[in-house]
Amino acid sequence: MTTQDSSKAPTAATGQAGGSERARYAVVGLGSRSRMFTTALLTEYHESGQLVALCDPNQTRMGYYNKKFADSYGIAPIPTYAPDEFVRMLDEERVDTVIVTSVDRTHDHYIVTAMENGRDVISEKPLTTDADKCQRILDTQHRTGQKLTVSFNYRYAPRNSAVKDLIQSGAIGDVQSVHFEWLLDTRHGADYFRRWHRDKRNSGGLMIHKASHHFDLVNWWLGTVPETVFGFGDLRFYGRDNAERRGEVVRSYRSHGSPDGEKNPWAISLADDPTLRALYLDAEHEDGYLRDRNVFADGISIEDDMSVLVRYATGATMTYHLTAYSPWEGYRVMFNGTKGRLELNVEERSYVSGTAQDPNKPGAGAAKKAPPIDRAQLMIRPLWDVPRPVEVEEGAGGHGGGDRRLLNDLFGEVKEADPLGRAATHVDGAYAMLVGAAANRSFASGLPVRIRDLVDFPGRR
Ligand SMILES: NC(=O)c1ccc[n+]([C@@H]2O[C@H](COP(=O)([O-])OP(=O)(O)OC[C@H]3O[C@@H](n4cnc5c(N)ncnc54)[C@H](O)[C@@H]3O)[C@@H](O)[C@H]2O)c1
Known part of the structure; x- marks a missing residue:
């Protein structure tokens, strides 16, 4: 531990001190994304949860946040720990739940160690970066029985929730096939080629780091699990x-x-x-981490153009494509059902992580050159009937308001029953990243890959 204990810190603004009955949270990985969780715990959710420890190899980043917390909320520094002090941190700070927002390749280590030490975990997506790490996480969760949640915020975006509602209510009958295209523009998409994500060992590539959001959406929308994956992926635009x-x-x-x-x-x-x-x-x-690598310099081992074909347990299929060098940011997804077709077109606000436009940053405004708000168009085209648009109300904040709803499921004292089942489990987290892991293997081998050949789900063996 490298700063003073804050458990007896000033309380007026945040209620950080006392409150022994409140759940005690530690955050691992104090980069840009951590801010959404720390801000929630220090403001809106301070009555249900207490931020008691920070863990990161970089003391400067932890120091930056402690200064921000002091300036904004008037609290004493939260105790900080290096990665090799993680287990000691769990005990010294009596941590109940670990929030993992570190570089993707490190998720498995913290998830497994926390659960082995009797702690629950909330992990950012992706659950992890390859199938072997996923197996270790699944086995540890099964053995320890700890709760492991994966924060899939896209499910909570109003437009995506509306799709789930329509499909679940049978509006287009049984879904037989999905056509899904995701476009990352040259502001947001390029940024993955500047940061640690450009090394596939860190991120699993965009098939895992980014597309696990999209693969999770399809698993959840269709209420099924993926079985077989085939794909082609290449670096065709960025790189020397x-x-x-x-x-x-x-x-x-x-x-x-x-x-x-x-x-x-x-x-x-x-x-x-x-x-x-x-x-x-x-x-x-x-x-030595450089956040601003040239997107055309050497050392990129991830793809920027990926085409994937998936078959699900229901027999439905998906054609999926991800581009990371598009002139606009957004997605189009179409569902062919036995009673009609559902089409969603979304133009998303593009942003660069950590900048003033980042929606994870409290008070962040709209991106300067990007559309001021997300634009979504949802249309049902029933068989033998006129097409009708479906109204979607977008919320404020990150991911069309999705981040706010997600935080209430994670930290809120009152959790309303959710007929859409938006809270994601470790099994959901595993299936989402496994589609990406299978696609990565298929890129390398040129062959289809079965999910059941990648992992055994314990309890279902
Ligand atoms: N759900 C979403 O929409 C969303 C959005 C952005 C990021 N994320 C996820 O959040 C996580 C963090 O991303 P970010 O954009 O904040 O990246 P970042 O680079 O800003 O922060 C990563 C942090 O991890 C730390 N780290 C590196 N090695 C570590 C180790 N061994 N132990 C502990 N910490 C270590 C770094 O020092 C850094 O502070 C990633 O898993 C990413 O996939 C999710």
Whole structure:
């Protein structure tokens, strides 16, 4: 532990002190995404939960957040721990639940260690990055019986909930097939090629890091599980080889201090954004992590263009495509049912993680050059009848209001019954990432991959 104990800290703004009956949470991984959870625990949910510890290899990032918490809420520093002090942290701070918001490749370690030490876990998606790690998590959860939740916020976005409601109510009959296209634009999509995600060992590639959201949606929308996956995935736009093939010259390995500077639309300025500067530029002396790698520089091992075919246990199939270099951000998904067709078209607000436009950041405004709000169009086309639009009310905040609803399911004292079953379990988390893991294997082998050949679900063997 490297800062003072905060359990007796000032309380007026947040109720951080006392309150022994409140659930005690530790957050592991204090980057951009952690903010959604820490802010919730220090504000709206301070009566039901208490933030008692932080764990990250980077002390500068933890220090940044402790200063923010002090400035915003008037509390004393939350105790901070290094990764090798994780188990000691659980005991010293009497942690009930660990919230995992670290680099994807590290999720399995914290999930398994926390459960083995009798703690519940809330993990950010993806549950983990490959099938072997997934097996270890499933086995540990089965053996320990601890609660493991995966925070699939997209389920809670009003438009996605509306699709679930319509399919579940039988509006288009039994779904036979799904056609799903997801577009990441050159603001948001490019950012995965600057950050740790560009190394497949860290993220599992976009099939796991990003598409696990989408694969989870389809599993949940259809109320089924995936069985067989086949796909092609390549790096066709980012990276040195692609740039040089187009005649472009790659002169720098990162944006900071590069001769191209601000003129290059692919660059990001860490120095000019106060949050990016504090969280990443000022912290890189500790771990060498560069948040602003050139998207055309060497070292990218993830794909940017992916096509996948999935067959589900119900017999339904999906054709799925993900592009990470699109001029606009959003998705289109179409369901062919025995009574008609459902079509959802969404234009999403694009953002760069950690910047002023990031919806995870409290008080963040709309992105400057992006559409001011998400736009969704949902249409039912019944067989032998006129098509009719379905009204979708979008909420404020991240992911069309989804993040707020998710937080209430995680931390709210009053949890209403949810006929849509939006709260995701570890099994949901596993099936979502396993579609991506199977796609990754198929990319490498050129062959279809069966989910049951990747993991055994304990209790179902
Ligand atoms: N649900 C969503 O919409 C959503 C959105 C963004 C990110 N995420 C997820 O949140 C997580 C964090 O992403 P981010 O954007 O905040 O990344 P980030 O790079 O801003 O933060 C990652 C943090 O993990 C820390 N870390 C690295 N190695 C670690 C280790 N061994 N032990 C503990 N911590 C370690 C880093 O120091 C850093 O502070 C990822 O799993 C990501 O998939 C989810």
